Amino acid sequence: MKSSAYHYIVVGAGSAGCVLAARLSEDPNVKVLLIEAGPSAASVLLRMPAGIRVLYTSPKYNWRFWTEPQAHLNNRAIYIPRGRVVGGCSAINSMIAIRGNPSDYDSWAAQGLPSWSYEHLRPYFRKIEDATLVSGDREQDRGYSGPIRLSYGTLRHAISNAFIESATACGLPENNGFNGSSQIGAGFYELTIADGKRSGAFRYLEAAKGRANLTILANCRVRRLAMLGTCARGVVVEKGGREITVYAEGEVLLTAGAVGSPQLLMLSGIGPADHLRRSAC
Numbered sequence: 686m687k688s689s690a691y692h693y694i695v696v697g698a699g700s701a702g703c704v705l706a707a708r709l710s711e712d713p714n715v716k717v718l719l720i721e722a723g724p725s726a727a728s729v730l731l732r733m734p735a736g737i738r739v740l741y742t743s744p745k746y747n748w749r750f751w752t753e754p755q756a757h758l759n760n761r762a763i764y765i766p767r768g769r770v771v772g773g774c775s776a777i778n779s780m781i782a783i784r785g786n787p788s789d790y791d792s793w794a795a796q797g798l799p800s801w802s803y804e805h806l807r808p809y810f811r812k813i814e815d816a817t818l819v820s821g822d823r824e825q826d827r828g829y830s831g832p833i834r835l836s837y838g839t840l841r842h843a844i845s846n847a848f849i850e851s852a853t854a855c856g857l858p859e860n861n862g863f864n865g866s867s868q869i870g871a872g873f874y875e876l877t878i879a880d881g882k883r884s885g886a887f888r889y890l891e892a893a894k895g896r897a898n899l900t901i902l903a904n905c906r907v908r909r910l911a912m913l914g915t916c917a918r919g920v921v922v923e924k925g926g927r928e929i930t931v932y933a934e935g936e937v938l939l940t941a942g943a944v945g946s947p948q949l950l951m952l953s954g955i956g957p958a959d960h961l962r963r964s965a966c
């Protein structure tokens with residue numbers, strides 16, 4: 686079966702996929718298909734921060750990967766939890782909200798990606814967040830109307846307070862705003878939690894709910910990209926035991942995560958040639 690009703694096909698409804706699908710579908714003239722291998726984020730476990738205890742090893746919402754034995758770790762295999770649900774890892778993660786370090790972005794810019802400098806990205810960091818609960822002073826570098834709502838944890842354990850006191854006694858500055866002007870120091874970090882609820886990337890889709898031009902296909906795993914020569918024209922999905930090819934008039938956007946994206950590329954014949962040849966044998 687063939688279809689090309691979509692301009693954009695977004696593969697994987699994780700942190701990146703939810704943002705992309707929501708932003709692209711703001712234009713009512715383009716049709717967007719968002720495909721996710723896992724279920725929708727309806728469970729109370731995904732909304733309740735304490736659900737993390739279950740989600741860390743949940744077979745329903747987590748891919749539960751393991752590495753190969755690692756020679757430099759005494760041959761231990763390491764557990765790699767990864768979200769398998771609408772919201773991806775942002776639906777199962779530890780909810781710590783800290784912007785990346787400016788020097789990392791600036792080093793990417795220095796290596797030839799000028800639009801990835803921290804200065805260029807600053808407006809997008811503001812756009813993501815609603816910092817009303819952590820910084821009521823309307824700071825210039827904070828956002829107050831984004832979908833990801835931030836707060837400080839409600840519980841401040843005596844041991845945490847003692848740790849911060851010790852750090853400052855050793856000469857570190859106290860820092861209660863790691864998303865402000867400096868990331869140096871000891872203090873409490875902000876969380877992607879508000880009103881007792883996890884504020885994951887699925888919040889972008891809540892804002893896009895009801896758009897006729899956005900289709901979200903959960904519980905549907907993409908098997909590989911549909912290639913025409915060296916160009917990705919669509920995706921091959923499995924539904925009800927059948928393979929279906931869905932074509933995009935515009936672009937296929939691969940947001941299946943740090944493990945899922947390279948895996949899908951390799952299943953589509955894109956990757957290290959030696960490895961792909963060995964796998965084909």
Ligand SMILES: Cc1cc2nc3c(=O)[nH]c(=O)nc-3n(C[C@H](O)[C@H](O)[C@H](O)COP(=O)(O)OP(=O)(O)OC[C@H]3O[C@@H](n4cnc5c(N)ncnc54)[C@H](O)[C@@H]3O)c2cc1C
Pocket residue numbers: 696697698699700701702720721722723741766767768769770771772773774775777778779780781782783905906907908940941942943945946949
């Ligand atoms: C346990 C844990 C704790 C973390 N804690 C924090 C934290 O406190 N603070 C922080 O900033 N970051 C944290 N992170 C990291 C952060 O959540 C991730 O870096 C981020 O969410 C990754 O986003 P992504 O869009 O790249 O991928 P993901 O969010 O992983 O999204 C990929 C999506 O693609 C789907 N997918 C994969 N393959 C296919 C396929 N073949 N077909 C269809 N769909 C597919 C997956 O199911 C998934 O939903 C944590 C991560 C984990 C796992």
